[in-house]
Amino acid sequence: MIRADEIKKAVREHYVRSLSTGCCGGGSSCCATTVDEEDRPGADLEGLTGPSLGCGRPLGYAQLQPGEIVVDLGSGAGREVLLAAREVGPAGRAIGIDMTPEMVWTARENANQTTVPNAEFRLGEIEHLPVPDAAADVVISNCVINLVPDKSRAFAEAYRILKPGGRLIVSDMVARGPLPGAMRENLTAWAGCVAGAVDVDEYLSVIERAGFRTPDVLTRTNAAPGQVFSITLRAVKQ
Ligand SMILES: C[S@@+](CC[C@H](N)C(=O)[O-])C[C@H]1O[C@@H](n2cnc3c(N)ncnc32)[C@H](O)[C@@H]1O
Numbered sequence: 001m002i003r004a005d006e007i008k009k010a011v012r013e014h015y016v017r018s019l020s021t022g023c024c025g026g027g028s029s030c031c032a033t034t035v036d037e038e039d040r041p042g043a044d045l046e047g048l049t050g051p052s053l054g055c056g057r058p059l060g061y062a063q064l065q066p067g068e069i070v071v072d073l074g075s076g077a078g079r080e081v082l083l084a085a086r087e088v089g090p091a092g093r094a095i096g097i098d099m100t101p102e103m104v105w106t107a108r109e110n111a112n113q114t115t116v117p118n119a120e121f122r123l124g125e126i127e128h129l130p131v132p133d134a135a136a137d138v139v140i141s142n143c144v145i146n147l148v149p150d151k152s153r154a155f156a157e158a159y160r161i162l163k164p165g166g167r168l169i170v171s172d173m174v175a176r177g178p179l180p181g182a183m184r185e186n187l188t189a190w191a192g193c194v195a196g197a198v199d200v201d202e203y204l205s206v207i208e209r210a211g212f213r214t215p216d217v218l219t220r221t222n223a224a225p226g227q228v229f230s231i232t233l234r235a236v237k238q
Helices: 004-021 079-088 101-114 151-161 187-191 200-209
Strands: 069-073 093-098 119-123 136-142 162-175 216-220 228-236
Touching (some): 004 101, 079 101, 093 101, 101 119, 151 162, 151 200
Parallel strands (some): 069 093, 136 162
Antiparallel strands (some): 216 228
16 A cells, blocks of 8 residues: 555655646646636736646635635645735735645745735645644635545644634545545556545545535536546535
């Protein structure tokens, strides 16, 4: 069985490569091609360095308000953090967290280029968020938690950093039923957002066990049994 640290190393290397190749490469699900271009708000941010690697548009469902604090788990090159920062305005703040240093550096360059002053990027792991308790109004994440070996820990951390009543909006890859065992052992499939996708009902249960109210599934794509598909969900901290 592959270890969590082997998965993380493969994921990190994969996303460093994506900064020069522009996307994930063969067979990947966490890729711009899974999202309609018309579903991408903020056309004026086009031209940023680094790819968009999401599988949904959580920001479209976040209903951000001026002054809110937003944290993006696995912020990549930072596009959604910059858009969120603009939405919450000067009284608010958007914070991106990513475990890949090259992604954090790219996102910081993008923040400088777009002169968005209320966006910041922190190096860190979703399982150990560098954010204090009850600091965020909103947590978003786009196509990342499938890459995390310990999903319970990831959602427990999201719960910890949210204020009571705070909302979690996640787009991610999940599976319809179990994936083939050999797939789970394939590091390339892990990094490509396939092998780490868990059954959708299990995924929703993990979120509830972390303490959130029953999540609402806002969008889902189709999949045959044993295949992965994308969902966007919203859950609220009790
Ligand atoms: C598929 S990309 C998505 C990036 C971004 N959300 C987007 O939509 O473009 C996955 C990102 O999650 C980061 N990541 C994966 N596992 C992580 C973890 N355990 N902690 C923090 N970041 C992680 C990777 O470094 C990568 O930047």
